[in-house]
Amino acid sequence: MYSVTKTAALAGIGTVPVRVEADVSDGLPVFEMVGFLGSEVREARERVKTAIRNSGFTLPVKRITINLYPADVRKSGTAYDLAVALSLLSACGFVAKEDLEDVFVAGEVGLDGSVLPVRGILPMVLDAAGEKIKKCMVPYDNLAEAQLSKGIKILPVKSLKQAVAILNGEEEPPEEEESNDEEEPQENEPDFKDICGQKVLKRACEVAAAGMHNLLMIGSAGAGKSMAAKCLPSILPPMTKEERIELLRIESVAGEVDRKKALSMQRPVRSPHHTITPQGMAGGGNGVIRPGEISLAHNGVLFLDEFTEYMPSALELLRQPLEEGKITLVRVSGSYSYPSDFMLVCAMNPCQCGEFPDRNRCRCTKSQLDRYIGKLSKPILDRIDLCVEVSRMDFRELTGRKKREEGSKAIRRRVIAAQKKQLKRFQGEEFRFNSRIPSEKIEHYIPLGDKEMALMENLFRELELSARGYFKILKVARTIADLNGHEGVEIADLSEAACYRSLDKQYWER
Numbered sequence: 001m002y003s004v005t006k007t008a009a010l011a012g013i014g015t016v017p018v019r020v021e022a023d024v025s026d027g028l029p030v031f032e033m034v035g036f037l038g039s040e041v042r043e044a045r046e047r048v049k050t051a052i053r054n055s056g057f058t059l060p061v062k063r064i065t066i067n068l069y070p071a072d073v074r075k076s077g078t079a080y081d082l083a084v085a086l087s088l089l090s091a092c093g094f095v096a097k098e099d100l101e102d103v104f105v106a107g108e109v110g111l112d113g114s115v116l117p118v119r120g121i122l123p124m125v126l127d128a129a130g131e132k133i134k135k136c137m138v139p140y141d142n143l144a145e146a147q148l149s150k151g152i153k154i155l156p157v158k159s160l161k162q163a164v165a166i167l168n169g170e171e172e173p174p175e176e177e178e179s180n181d182e183e184e185p186q187e188n189e190p191d192f193k194d195i196c197g198q199k200v201l202k203r204a205c206e207v208a209a210a211g212m213h214n215l216l217m218i219g220s221a222g223a224g225k226s227m228a229a230k231c232l233p234s235i236l237p238p239m240t241k242e243e244r245i246e247l248l249r250i251e252s253v254a255g256e257v258d259r260k261k262a263l264s265m266q267r268p269v270r271s272p273h274h275t276i277t278p279q280g281m282a283g284g285g286n287g288v289i290r291p292g293e294i295s296l297a298h299n300g301v302l303f304l305d306e307f308t309e310y311m312p313s314a315l316e317l318l319r320q321p322l323e324e325g326k327i328t329l330v331r332v333s334g335s336y337s338y339p340s341d342f343m344l345v346c347a348m349n350p351c352q353c354g355e356f357p358d359r360n361r362c363r364c365t366k367s368q369l370d371r372y373i374g375k376l377s378k379p380i381l382d383r384i385d386l387c388v389e390v391s392r393m394d395f396r397e398l399t400g401r402k403k404r405e406e407g408s409k410a411i412r413r414r415v416i417a418a419q420k421k422q423l424k425r426f427q428g429e430e431f432r433f434n435s436r437i438p439s440e441k442i443e444h445y446i447p448l449g450d451k452e453m454a455l456m457e458n459l460f461r462e463l464e465l466s467a468r469g470y471f472k473i474l475k476v477a478r479t480i481a482d483l484n485g486h487e488g489v490e491i492a493d494l495s496e497a498a499c500y501r502s503l504d505k506q507y508w509e510r
């Protein structure tokens with residue numbers, strides 16, 4: 001007897017269709033599994049055999065062969081268990097072959113016959129729906145996640161026994177228990193109105209958020225760098241639907257779908273501690289590779305506080321994502337790509353003691369200063385669009401009346417207006433923000449008038465700009481123009497953009 005079940009292998013945040021064949025024939029009673037299997041998949045044999053027995057089914061004393069194809073795709077993880085079990089049960093006559101034909105199946109099976117949740121359900125269900133499969137059988141605990149995909153019927157199951165009963169039409173799939181938990185109120189969210197003064201810092205945050213520009217904040221401890229980073233989510237533009245789905249796929253593979261926030265369009269902000277390992281940063285692990293922080297920050301913000309304290313090897317890994325918007329991980333089983341297009345926000349002290357450039361207070365020697373700055377990798381700094389110095393507040397700022405501070409709501413309104421302009425401008429392009437304009441398209445998207453061109457020529461000489469630095473000023477100026485409601489880039493926009501660059505000379509070319 002022969003039967004086949006549809007399932008899928010995860011490849012990055014996409015999937016490859018996989019079929020599980022089961023054949024039961026006369027011969028020596030052996031149980032064989034083939035098809036380029038990782039160790040967890042080979043172990044499925046024991047799990048499935050025991051689970052079937054504990055669910056009340058008796059396997060015939062015959063030769064059993066399970067084949068997972070295509071053979072050139074390596075299969076890892078435990079998500080094939082349920083498909084293996086159902087193929088086998090169908091080949092033994094417990095489930096009609098036809099009833100399995102139009103069903104996609106994924107899930108881990110416990111020894112007691114229970115069906116356990118797995119990572120990556122959402123990409124599997126989305127892609128199954130894309131392949132015109134009608135029904136999808138998933139672990140009950142993955143139901144909320146699976147339901148984020150439209151156009152496919154979800155059959156959630158808690159046990160192998162229930163799975164068989166549902167396929168045979170003896171039982172209806174369980175309904176989701178009504179949940180009353182609503183999205184948590186966000187009233188206590190950090191807000192820019194709580195930061196006194198610091199006008200330049202706030203403006204830099206606004207510009208960065210509007211164009212998804214990478215931002216570096218330099219200043220002594222307690223100057224408000226971390227607070228500003230915490231306020232960023234409150235002014236970031238909302239994700240588009242496509243951006244949300246991309247991120248959900250990543251979260252699903254990482255096993256981090258938060259059902260309360262799954263439908264929220266707020267951009268993610270990840271702030272890994274400086275002790276993070278390269279693997280935690282980029283992703284890794286055995287079996288199905290878990291995406292790292294840089295991918296979970298996709299379409300959002302990666303905030304690195306105390307930037308100089310991170311392991312150089314962890315920072316080095318940021319190069320590819322900053323360049324290409326994705327990370328490629330090479331493993332014995334193949335190479336996997338995860339999207340990781342984030343806005344990098346870094347904060348650091350100006351020097352070891354935190355007082356530079358105030359030479360009256362800074363006790364650091366020249367070589368100490370050099371060593372401190374030397375910890376930063378040049379290729380990463382090259383990718384910073386905006387650099388802002390955060391000074392301690394003076395007394396008048398500190399005691400200034402709070403109510404005069406502009407709140408996040410007003411800032412966000414400008415940011416969203418700027419985002420809309422960009423979405424319209426870049427229709428049909430692969431990028432959505434000014435910061436992502438490739439250099440060959442800059443002239444097309446940021447044309448300059450004669451006066452503006454003359455200013456840039458001056459700046460280019462005065463600031464001794466590199467080509468990259470020159471383009472960065474243009475891109476930042478484009479975002480500032482969008483915020484200011486200017487159709488074209490004007491002198492004021494360019495001058496402001498240049499202010500965010502002149503700083504780095506003070507630190508890196510002393």
Ligand SMILES: [Zn+2]
Nearest residue numbers: 351353362364
């Ligand atoms: Zn110092």
